[in-house]
Amino acid sequence: MQHLGLGPTDLPQVLVPVLASFRQEFGEPAVVVRSPGRVNLIGEHTDYNHGFVLPAAVDRGIVMAVRARSDRRYVLHALDLDRRLEGDLMQLAPHPERWPNYLLGVLDQLQKAGKSVGGFELVYGGDLPIGAGMSSSAALECGLAFALNELFDLGLDRLTMAKLSQAAEHSFVGVKCGIMDQMASLMSQKDHVMMLDCQDLSCRFVPFRSQVKIFLCDTQVERALAESGYNQRRSQCEAGVALLRKHAPDVQSLRDVSLELLEAHRAEFDPIIYRRCRYVIEENLRVIAACAALESEDLPAFGRLMNQSQQGLSKAYQVSCPELDLLAEAAAALPGVLGARMMGAGFGGCTINLVQAGQEEAFVQGMAPAFAKIGKTPKIHSCAPHGGTERL
Numbered sequence: 001m002q003h004l005g006l007g008p009t010d011l012p013q014v015l016v017p018v019l020a021s022f023r024q025e026f027g028e029p030a031v032v033v034r035s036p037g038r039v040n041l042i043g044e045h046t047d048y049n050h051g052f053v054l055p056a057a058v059d060r061g062i063v064m065a066v067r068a069r070s071d072r073r074y075v076l077h078a079l080d081l082d083r084r085l086e087g088d089l090m091q092l093a094p095h096p097e098r099w100p101n102y103l104l105g106v107l108d109q110l111q112k113a114g115k116s117v118g119g120f121e122l123v124y125g126g127d128l129p130i131g132a133g134m135s136s137s138a139a140l141e142c143g144l145a146f147a148l149n150e151l152f153d154l155g156l157d158r159l160t161m162a163k164l165s166q167a168a169e170h171s172f173v174g175v176k177c178g179i180m181d182q183m184a185s186l187m188s189q190k191d192h193v194m195m196l197d198c199q200d201l202s203c204r205f206v207p208f209r210s211q212v213k214i215f216l217c218d219t220q221v222e223r224a225l226a227e228s229g230y231n232q233r234r235s236q237c238e239a240g241v242a243l244l245r246k247h248a249p250d251v252q253s254l255r256d257v258s259l260e261l262l263e264a265h266r267a268e269f270d271p272i273i274y275r276r277c278r279y280v281i282e283e284n285l286r287v288i289a290a291c292a293a294l295e296s297e298d299l300p301a302f303g304r305l306m307n308q309s310q311q312g313l314s315k316a317y318q319v320s321c322p323e324l325d326l327l328a329e330a331a332a333a334l335p336g337v338l339g340a341r342m343m344g345a346g347f348g349g350c351t352i353n354l355v356q357a358g359q360e361e362a363f364v365q366g367m368a369p370a371f372a373k374i375g376k377t378p379k380i381h382s383c384a385p386h387g388g389t390e391r392l
């Protein structure tokens with residue numbers, strides 16, 4: 001293991017099968033990378049509206065091992081899915097299966113950026129629940145961009161890798177995602193949350209106190225509507241911006257819209273578009289307030305803002321589902337829970353819950369009846385803020 005710079009006890013458990021598989025198939029890897037998933041404390045569906053978000057990478061993610069080949073072919077092996085794909089780097093196109101597209105999309109973007117990527121072999125696996133809304137897709141994209149940057153010395157900085165990974169998801173996966181997940185995966189710092197301004201991509205790191213714990217409650221509801229619903233919300237926000245631009249030509253995104261401006265033109269709005277826009281403007285204000293609350297260690301205030309965010313996401317933005325609503329409501333009523341809300345794109349996936357240290361057991365037990373109500377076996381993940389994508 002010496003070449004990894006890690007002693008056997010430092011080795012992340014998830015790496016063991018990935019390394020074993022790589023060695024069996026290809027030999028020694030040249031680069032091994034860990035790329036984390038993320039949570040988002042508050043600021044949902046604000047990123048693609050150039051607003052604010054407060055995510056953190058977590059101590060779960062994807063690990064990948066790569067090695068260069070002498071030809072122009074790629075070999076991809078998704079260990080957990082037990083899928084393998086081989087192809088020609090000169091003929092990249094979206095694949096009918098979903099999993100390769102996160103990777104092929106990154107290769108395509110690297111080529112478009114004029115970077116010379118040679119042939120390579122890759123094995124990846126991880127401990128991120130897939131489809132739970134913890135951004136396994138961004139972890140995968142960013143992991144590959146990072147690994148190839150190391151392997152072929154491409155000279156890319158983290159910001160460029162984040163942008164390129166987001167573009168990969170737009171073009172090869174077809175989800176018009178914002179940039180939160182990629183930025184969180186690549187830029188996060190251990191024990192901090194990241195206050196990201198999605199307008200200019202500046203970030204500020206706020207210490208995350210050890211007296212609060214993060215728990216995710218997984219509805220296990222497949223996010224069936226997520227893609228179409230997500231892209232539709234995005235166009236509804238754009239429709240709102242287009243309307244307001246007629247009155248205020250300087251408006252580029254909902255970030256530039258105040259509640260006063262929106263209210264002044266409310267009568268011209270389709271009621272659904274109005275509600276979507278109002279939610280986004282209010283959520284941005286909540287992120288700013290939540291960040292201040294975290295900095296002044298007013299955790300009850302932080303939790304209340306999370307609960308308000310849940311209300312907005314459920315009633316005004318309508319990206320929740322009955323199971324998410326029920327788990328969030330049940331959690332918010334438990335002692336020791338500061339705040340609870342759905343997390344990520346919505347339509348399924350997880351709720352995020354902030355729990356006071358010392359109340360962890362009570363929380364897990366207290367959630368059992370709510371899981372019974374939605375007809376699911378409890379699935380609760382605890383996680384902690386972690387650093388961004390790294391070479392092992």
Ligand code: GLA
Nearest residue numbers: 044045177178179180344345
């Ligand atoms: C998904 C997207 C992000 C963001 C969230 C909602 O995770 O990938 O860009 O829009 O949904 O906040």
